[in-house]
Amino acid sequence: MAETRFMKGNEALGEAAIRAGLQGYFGYPITPQSEVVEYLALQEPNHNYVLIQAESELAAVNMVYGAAAAGARVMTTTSSPGFSLMQEGISYIACSELPCVFANIVRGGPGLGTIQPSQSDYFQATKGGGHGDYHLIVLGPNSVQETVDHIYLAFELADKYRSPVMLLSDGAIGQMMEKVVLPDPIEYKPDKPWATTGKTPDRERNIITSLFIQAEIMEQRNLKLQEKFKKITENEVRYEEYKLDDVEYIIVSFGLCSRISKKVVDQARESGIKMGLFRPITLWPFPTKPIEELASINSVKCFISVEMNAGQMVEDVKLSVNGKKPVYFYGRTGGIVPTPDEIINHIKENLL
Amino acid sequence: MLQEMIFAGFGGQGVLSMGTLLAYAAMKEGKEVSWMPSYGPEMRGGTANCMVNISDEPISSPIVSEYDVAVVLNQPSLKKFESRVKKDGILIWESTHIKEPPTRKDITVIPLPAVEKATNDLKNVKVMNMLLLGALVKLKNTVKKESLMIALKDTLPRRHHHLIPLNEQAINLGMSLV
Structure with a gap:
């Protein structure tokens, strides 16, 4: 049931993910994002998602990759230095066309930088971030309420386009408390015939990969991705x-x-x-x-x-x-x- | 009507809790609220503050540079925020520990010996922040006292609920002192 609460941005983000049908969360604490991990860890016994505190952001992003390939509704969250560490995995995920959600609660960089809020990861978020020609759908929430709404939207868009979607938030929105109306929980039933859920006799193997050694095949994958990015550009602009x-x-x-x-x-x-x-x-x-x-x-x-x-x-x-x-x-x-x-x-x- | 406020003091004095309670109480009255902490590399004994905005309309910026009300609990915060109180605004300051009083003449300055009163009258120095909050609510009519009581009940962990009557006494005492 929809419910009004007074929440921190980070906690509301975690709660929204749960309500949006989260099945797997893999993350690593980093200020100013740690409350997301804490909140989801605290709530885990009451829900049916898997939560793993990974040994690093590299591990976390690859766990997201694996679980998304298996068709689960998955998410990770981090802050700037952690998001840099994830870039290799995100590029693989984008090429493999896997739906999943990232949130970067940005802090000031470059380098290890500061823990205070910043928007200095805009280039990284919107221009690719990792190697290769790809984009994430990037949402920029400006309140605790919109953080919640964008998590729902992010999961929806991720599934719709088989694409990673990210929230580019910041330390202030993560740390501040506001009134928030939490939407009704979704009973999530994945419809992902491409997922690696175990081969059955009636179909071919599902293969998820980002490796296409032959240039012609790799170009075909690129054209397919570009076609998708064009469709997203035509349909999903919000302002x-x-x-x-x-x-x-x-x-x-x-x-x-x-x-x-x-x-x-x-x-x-x-x-x-x-x-x-x-x-x-x-x-x-x-x-x-x-x-x-x-x-x-x-x-x-x-x-x-x-x-x-x-x-x-x-x-x-x-x-x-x-x-x-x-x-x-x-x-x-x-x-x-x-x-x-x-x-x-x-x-x-x-x-x- | 928009009220922009700051609560500042040492970490551990309860400045973040004061802001939280007030914002929560206002939300329960149907108002728009934002609560923004200073979340630097801070620790117990270091300085802490939170900005609280309460309004009938959606709040634009949760971060502002001047305040209608400042509640300051230590000398460094007084030094930092006295100049940022809006003209005709209110500055409430804890006068047991702060030795150098504010000097501005174009704002309402309210000294309140909250530490001394909490220690002597209520036998618990920890509720001195509630005295200051009571004073603020009395002066500004930001929220009803009943809403603060609801806020205490909803935001305090159950194991601390036996302290609610003491907090109420502190709020009442704060209200009676201004």
């Missing part, structure tokens, strides 16, 4: 528009930054500046067309990408705007979260 009627200055922001930017927009509007917010919800596929359309509006003066990194999504904004309007950037790095005041001051001093 939010806020106060964009009559707009002159458009902030583009995702995740936690979009919440802060919303306040910036409200403050700007109070002082008579025609500002609005465009928020990509799917970071891949990126909402290129809607941004391009906004760039074509005469009254729009410029775009400002506000991020918690040194300027990553701004590249996708520029590609979408395609030279029609100037695109600026404001960001903080290293785990610093910009405040509404500093963003609006920066805009007033430099752009107005």
Whole structure:
């Protein structure tokens, strides 16, 4: 039954996965994500999923690979350095076309970095991350509620496209508590005739692999993947528009930054500046067309990408705007979260 | 109506619990809430704080740079947050331990010897945070006292439920002191 609770983002993520029919979780603790592992470990006796605390992120991702190949609804969660360690496995999973869910509760990098929130893994999440030509579907939740909703959506999209899906969240959303409405639990019945569930006399063997030694066959797999990515790009773009009627200055922001930017927009509007917010919800596929359309509006003066990194999504904004309007950037790095005041001051001093 | 608040002090003084209880109580009254902890590499005896926003509308930024209310429990937090209280805002400070009082004149400053009162009147220093919370709720009408009691019952582990009456006394005492 749907239920309202006051929960941390990480705990809500775990609870959402359980309700969405989680069958296997393989993970390794890392701040600021550890509460997901803790919550799922605590709840394990009451549910029918398998939970293994792996010996490393490498082990965890390969356990996900194996369980997904066997047709289970599986997930792992980690934070930035751990997500880097998983990249090899994710590339294999993408090539093998296996549905599964990843969540990266991002902390500031590069390197071992800091445990504070950041959005500095945007490139890694949206441009591939591992080797080879592939994409994950990347969702960017901006609240505890959306973390929950996106977990449901992620599992659904993963099955629909036989593709790994990830949540690109951050330490702040993971650690903060908000009111959350938990949806009804799903009784998950996998329909995966391709899964390696044991050969029966009436069918051929199911083989899951990412190894295609012959170039021609490998190219065929690539074309198939590209066809799928095209279909996803056409059908799964999601975004939010806020106060964009009559707009002159458009902030583009995702995740936690979009919440802060919303306040910036409200403050700007109070002082008579025609500002609005465009928020990509799917970071891949990126909402290129809607941004391009906004760039074509005469009254729009410029775009400002506000991020918690040194300027990553701004590249996708520029590609979408395609030279029609100037695109600026404001960001903080290293785990610093910009405040509404500093963003609006920066805009007033430099752009107005 | 949006109220932006910060609770700050040493780890172990109960600043995160104060924020949690208040946010939970407000949620039970049907309000929108966000609770954002400082989660740095911190430890018992280090500084800790949480930002709590309560509103009738969905909350945009859970992180703000100025507050309507600051509740500070130690000197470093007073130093850090006094300047960030909005003009005409409220600063409640624990006056048993904080030796250098706030200096601003454009905000309402409420000194409360919560440690001393909890120790002497209630014989348990641990509930001093509830005194401060009681004072805040009295001054700002953020939530009803009954909602705080529901919050205590729902958020405290069952093994601590025998302490609820003591917490209630502390809240009442805090309310009576302002």
